Amino acid sequence: MGMGKNLKMKSVRVHKDMTQADLAARVGVTRQTINAIENGDYNPTINLCIDICRTLDVTLDDLFWKEENDE
């Protein structure tokens, strides 16, 4: 179920000075789930995407929208 690494999410998280465990605790998932999303190993539901965006204070487009020539 690979979809390419989500480097935008990792970048925003690091910029907010949060670890994967911090973000996971805030969103209510395990650290491995955040890790899987960042590595492109898991495709999150829209609800989880929204929770992550709200926690990181960005929009869905900022984190999850991909142009056709991305990757």
Next chain:
Amino acid sequence: MNKKYDERQRWINYRLSHHALIIVFVLLLVNGLVRSSFEVTWAAPMAETFVLIALPTLYYITRSLFQGAYVGRRETYGKNGLAFAFIALIFLGVFIASGDAFIADGQLAQDSVLLLAGIFFAYITVLHGVKYFSENKRV
């Protein structure tokens, strides 16, 4: 909705449950063929049942644990590991104390279930230990 697990954990557990079910079907089929075609009885009924249940269960637990989907969001590897270690010790202790044979008349004996259950839970304990230390090392 099960709040103990997050959505990725549920997805993994559904997928692995499906795999485990297929393994059960294959094991039952192979066992049935061996027993009926070759008239081979390789274990006493309870031991046979235990093996047929344990193999897919171990597959499920091993993969689920290493994909971080077995213990829920709270990731209680340490506590779970200790609980499984306690159960393993009880089974192994009872088997050793009973002095029963593991194999009798060329097949797994009825009381071999105690040893098999001990090994089963000891294996799960080791898995939890490995996961516990790998997670703690990461932090």
